[in-house]
Amino acid sequence: MPITLDTSLPPSLYPLAWLIGSWEGTGALSTADASTPDIRIEQQLSCTAGEDGTMQWRSTIHRIDAPAPLPPTSAFARDTETEPPAAAGSGERTLLHREDGIWTVGDLLPGQDREAAEAARPGTPGSFLSHRLEAHLSRRDEPAEEWAGEVRGPRVQLALASPDGEIAATRMFGYVSGRLMWLWEHRRPVPDGAAGETALTPYLSLEMHRV
Template sequence: MTFTIADDVAPELYPLAWLLGSWRGPGVLAYPGIPERGIVADMVVTHDGGPYLAYTTTLRLGERVDHEAPFDPEALVAGEIWSRESGFWRPATGSEARPVQGAPADGPAPTAIEVLATDPSGFAAVLDGSAQGPRIDVASDWVASTATSPGRVTAIRRMYGWVRGEIFWAHELAAFGHELANYASGRLARVAD
């Protein structure tokens, strides 16, 4: 599936332009000390003509859906909010792409990117890495948690991939005294803006 880049998207954003839009899909939440459960993920990525993207994501508890089965994003039933996050994505102009474990070693030249992420549960993070073709790999460079955050987050790693018009994603987290481990994953389909 192809997509069209709008005329008002800054050229620096072309390697990230496939993220633009509203997305929804099923996923699974599984982390040490948290029972495995189904989730529904919503992601909205926008731009205002500047050299960055703004985003929000919301994970809600939901039914477990087979990752391989076709799904209708509009028909997914989402329940209680599990987490929210917002921030900005931008190319790291003038920087070398930071290698991230698991990132592809071949293909088009990677574009260095930075992500600024905030979560209302009390943490903020700076992630950096690369966009390489239809794949993005980022890992935390800096994470800060407030004194009242329910679980001190110490590291984050994320992967996003464009596959046949959908975004497949995986988030890893080190928090609550645990080492970096799978936290949530799923797939997203574009929904009407």
């Protein structure tokens, strides 16, 4: 599905034109225990243009007492052939988290050829330019987080740095065939007495459609 550019948007938000709007969808929450099936989640997401040229982000995710969707919605679903089927569940909804924030598109990343991109056929890989991206996100009763990364065409990559400068979490968003796919990975706490740090592992993934 082609991306329609709303020319009423501030020019600073043109790189995020494909994300502006309201979305909802389902996905999977990864459990720390490999023997425990993934958990179904549902998200309502609103991305609106701010008068100051930033994008306002509001996300609400509920945990559902029900089996997680099958792939491709669950980007990290386990091998169902080797696991017993999950119980149907009660369908009870529990708020996982509500998040508000502001996204800011910055300057072009260095080393790009703007003239070549403008001359390329729209929608082709050569027509996309990479812009710096910052997201200030906050959830109730938790410190605000400063995510940084880039937007290139219909794709966003964000990373959250830990106090020591290491990557603590990542988020990847993509606009695919009219749907919004995204994956959130993080580092789980290191077990007591263990050395080093854990690797980035999937936390949640979702497949969303426009409302």
